[in-house]
Amino acid sequence: MRVFNFSAGPAALPEEVLRQAADEMLDWHGSGMGVMEMSHRGPEFMQIHSEALLDLRELMQVPASHQILFLQGGGIGENAIVPLNLFGTKPRADFVITGSWSQKSQKEALKYGAAHIAATGRTEAGFTHSPARSEWKLSDDPAYVHLCTNETIDGVETFEIPDLGDIPLVADASSHILSRPMDIAKYGVLYGGAQKNIGMAGVTVVIVREDLLDRAMALCPSAFEWKTVAANNSMYNTPPTYAIYIAGLVFKWLKRQGGLTAIEARNIEKAQLLYDTIDASSFYVNKVERRARSRMNVPFFLADETRNDDFLAGAKARGLLQLKGHKSVGGMRASIYNAVPLEAVQALVEYMKEFEAKHA
Amino acid sequence: MRVFNFSAGPAALPEEVLRQAADEMLDWHGSGMGVMEMSHRGPEFMQIHSEALLDLRELMQVPASHQILFLQGGGIGENAIVPLNLFGTKPRADFVITGSWSQKSQKEALKYGAAHIAATGRTEAGFTHSPARSEWKLSDDPAYVHLCTNETIDGVETFEIPDLGDIPLVADASSHILSRPMDIAKYGVLYGGAQKNIGMAGVTVVIVREDLLDRAMALCPSAFEWKTVAANNSMYNTPPTYAIYIAGLVFKWLKRQGGLTAIEARNIEKAQLLYDTIDASSFYVNKVERRARSRMNVPFFLADETRNDDFLAGAKARGLLQLKGHKSVGGMRASIYNAVPLEAVQALVEYMKEFEAKHA
Structure with a gap:
């Protein structure tokens, strides 16, 4: 089974590319x-x-x-x-x-x-x-x-x-x-x-x-x-x-995929879904000013950071991997590069909502 | 069909390795x-x-x-x-x-x-x-x-x-x-x-x-x-x-394969076969002093260099590839790295002998 891979890099590649290479x-x-x-x-x-x-x-x-x-x-x-x-x-x-x-x-x-x-x-x-x-x-x-x-x-x-x-x-x-x-x-x-x-x-x-x-x-x-x-x-x-x-x-x-204009539209949709989920909740927070929020790398923090390990373990159990934030800033980070499909972000926000409902 | 690849590098890799990677x-x-x-x-x-x-x-x-x-x-x-x-x-x-x-x-x-x-x-x-x-x-x-x-x-x-x-x-x-x-x-x-x-x-x-x-x-x-x-x-x-x-x-x-001692024995056998073929003939020549002859890269020249293109074309037709010498020295070069099997060298010397018999 392929996982949903949110690694900051090296990172997910398109399955079609990997199949052809193989x-x-x-x-x-x-x-x-x-x-x-x-x-x-x-x-x-x-x-x-x-x-x-x-x-x-x-x-x-x-x-x-x-x-x-x-x-x-x-x-x-x-x-x-x-x-x-x-x-x-x-x-x-x-x-x-x-x-x-x-x-x-x-x-x-x-x-x-x-x-x-x-x-x-x-x-x-x-x-x-x-x-x-x-x-x-x-x-x-x-x-x-x-x-x-x-x-x-x-x-x-x-x-x-x-x-x-x-x-x-x-x-x-x-x-x-x-x-x-x-x-x-x-x-x-x-x-x-x-x-x-x-x-x-x-x-x-x-x-x-x-x-x-x-x-x-x-x-x-x-x-x-x-x-x-x-x-x-x-x-x-x-x-x-x-x-x-x-x-x-x-x-x-x-x-x-239609080139960079098409991929940008998909990237906007993916990022919007994730930032909207974060902003709609007081359980998660992203501190970057809105006009400078990255569409590729979305760091976020749990308001209660004692739940970080629980969050990561639950994510891993669902095949949502590499969500731990960089050690210098802590928290979480979802990198949602071109090859990360919308389905991955949908699965992530669904998990985030469930985790919040359980622990808020 | 896999060819016999005598490239100086990037060069042949073991099939087992490529299969596992795929x-x-x-x-x-x-x-x-x-x-x-x-x-x-x-x-x-x-x-x-x-x-x-x-x-x-x-x-x-x-x-x-x-x-x-x-x-x-x-x-x-x-x-x-x-x-x-x-x-x-x-x-x-x-x-x-x-x-x-x-x-x-x-x-x-x-x-x-x-x-x-x-x-x-x-x-x-x-x-x-x-x-x-x-x-x-x-x-x-x-x-x-x-x-x-x-x-x-x-x-x-x-x-x-x-x-x-x-x-x-x-x-x-x-x-x-x-x-x-x-x-x-x-x-x-x-x-x-x-x-x-x-x-x-x-x-x-x-x-x-x-x-x-x-x-x-x-x-x-x-x-x-x-x-x-x-x-x-x-x-x-x-x-x-x-x-x-x-x-x-x-x-x-x-x-x-048995580590470097075992691979050295195979490399000696491969190089010996090729140098012996060159030395036994006046049709082919290698100019390097014997004590310094490389076991990995064997440059050789046809005594009659007008036959170079014929030689390479005939080799290619048999699946013996990348035999052209470096542009700075000309002639031929067979790179016979670890992953080049003895069979490749056997096929090469067989071809060299036939080419010589036909043109000498």
């Missing part, structure tokens, strides 16, 4: 080889690779001004890789802190230069606020402004993306990439680890505007230097071929 | 989740992860003085990650050049400090020689000596590993790790990308002596700083979970 494991399209076994330079994998890039470009409507790269190291890797690639001439950047992940990004950037905090969404209740552009205090001529557009741990999503003129905006979109259409032209760089909405852990998508490819520090490792990666079509070093294949299967699944 | 794709051991979907912090994946580490330690007889890390970025990533981790106090190292890969390692290290060439195996015929210790001209007090113990492109393997006393030896063993027992105590660091003998592309195994964990440069990215990775049991950032799972299945397959 079917093709020993023999991809009559090649006599599994995808894991293919040379990354051979025609079979080159086809997989280029289809994945084309499908992603189409899904996200990536403009011709931007390149799509496949790297390794995930979001935490990018925390260093971004300054290594953009601090070549101006070793300073501004950070908008909306939660735990942007905090980490700012701290790591300090290794490579100045990392000015332009705004913070921390309140007495924790990270509950996404500062609007009017609250950002930018420094003089930064190399870029960094923003984590969806904070996985804190459940804070930023929906309004300002125009910064000549200052490149760099977005960590790891946990909501592909959840809705985004205007890529607004970003200098947008990146995301795969293990939420893209596929399996082990590949990082980096979308970078071409004029930013020439700003690396001299000691940026070649395998992580965007310019080198771009010049080699993401094959400067052996790419994580199977992770790219799985991502490609997810992209095709997304296209069958 | 069987478990949607539901690992009754968990209701596939391995790709599991939180890396959950008990299911923690078990997979710790078993992989234990099995690898047992297979390679890794002493307690050394830690085993799982990183990302492959061998080319390590070309930067090694100096970033070892140049903290002494930004200089020595390189023994045995082929194309050690050349790349030396060049990348120049970004971070001095990279002295202590010896080279290049001859008029290309890289055909592995310099003995007596030929190494070490500099004064280097941070380490780097050696690529098996050169995938040139087919040069180093079997005699000298004792360097207090100078740490750093080995890129990407393309022959797990092919035979190695005395890990002789190495300060031994690393390898997974896509030859370990599993699928996307995870790098780094075995590092504990006293070397404290020598990183200040600007080493946290996700690639061995000390940080070690302190977090290779989970500082989200690890490439599925690649670790596949590696773990390969480790268990290797144990069922």
Whole structure:
């Protein structure tokens, strides 16, 4: 029996994708080889690779001004890789802190230069606020402004993306990439680890505007230097071929679902159902301001936290898994990525109501 | 029909491993989740992860003085990650050049400090020689000596590993790790990308002596700083979970084969059969000195290179794939890693003899 998996990542994948991957494991399209076994330079994998890039470009409507790269190291890797690639001439950047992940990004950037905090969404209740552009205090001529557009741990999503003129905006979109259409032209760089909405852990998508490819520090490792990666079509070093294949299967699944506009409608429905359930009750609480509530990661707390273990045990007994909140904030968290079906959220809210009725 | 796959990497995997992975794709051991979907912090994946580490330690007889890390970025990533981790106090190292890969390692290290060439195996015929210790001209007090113990492109393997006393030896063993027992105590660091003998592309195994964990440069990215990775049991950032799972299945397959002593005997038999066929003929030639011939990667040339395309087309028609040599050296190359069965080599030499009989 398949469970309903609310993991924050690595996370649920579409069953269709997993079935196809299993079917093709020993023999991809009559090649006599599994995808894991293919040379990354051979025609079979080159086809997989280029289809994945084309499908992603189409899904996200990536403009011709931007390149799509496949790297390794995930979001935490990018925390260093971004300054290594953009601090070549101006070793300073501004950070908008909306939660735990942007905090980490700012701290790591300090290794490579100045990392000015332009705004913070921390309140007495924790990270509950996404500062609007009017609250950002930018420094003089930064190399870029960094923003984590969806904070996985804190459940804070930023929906309004300002125009910064000549200052490149760099977005960590790891946990909501592909959840809705985004205007890529607004970003200098947008990146995301795969293990939420893209596929399996082990590949990082980096979308970078071409004029930013020439700003690396001299000691940026070649395998992580965007310019080198771009010049080699993401094959400067052996790419994580199977992770790219799985991502490609997810992209095709997304296209069958109707693309990002259709998936956004489903994501809104799922998130609304869950937030409505929380808001209708005094038994559960979510502290994030409404305009910044994440559609992907929904943290919530039981008013009576002594019941946390009971809640989790009862959920597990029904096949509702991975609902424990991140250790740094406690409580519960339901991650409801693209591949989590509406039925999972329906089963969760039904359980929440029953648990409340029993214990309120 | 499965082909015989002589790819240099990503490369053939054991059928048993692929079958098990396919069987478990949607539901690992009754968990209701596939391995790709599991939180890396959950008990299911923690078990997979710790078993992989234990099995690898047992297979390679890794002493307690050394830690085993799982990183990302492959061998080319390590070309930067090694100096970033070892140049903290002494930004200089020595390189023994045995082929194309050690050349790349030396060049990348120049970004971070001095990279002295202590010896080279290049001859008029290309890289055909592995310099003995007596030929190494070490500099004064280097941070380490780097050696690529098996050169995938040139087919040069180093079997005699000298004792360097207090100078740490750093080995890129990407393309022959797990092919035979190695005395890990002789190495300060031994690393390898997974896509030859370990599993699928996307995870790098780094075995590092504990006293070397404290020598990183200040600007080493946290996700690639061995000390940080070690302190977090290779989970500082989200690890490439599925690649670790596949590696773990390969480790268990290797144990069922009888471990590294048994696999070495099979690898000797396979390599001997192929080299004997080459040496018995004037139609085929391998230029590497006999004591340094790789058991994993066997480059060979047709005396009449105008027949190269014919040779490859005929091989393909028999299901003998990926025999084209690396573009930098030309000719042919048969990579005969652990998962390539003796039957594949038998089929290859049979074809080589027939091709020779027809065209000689």
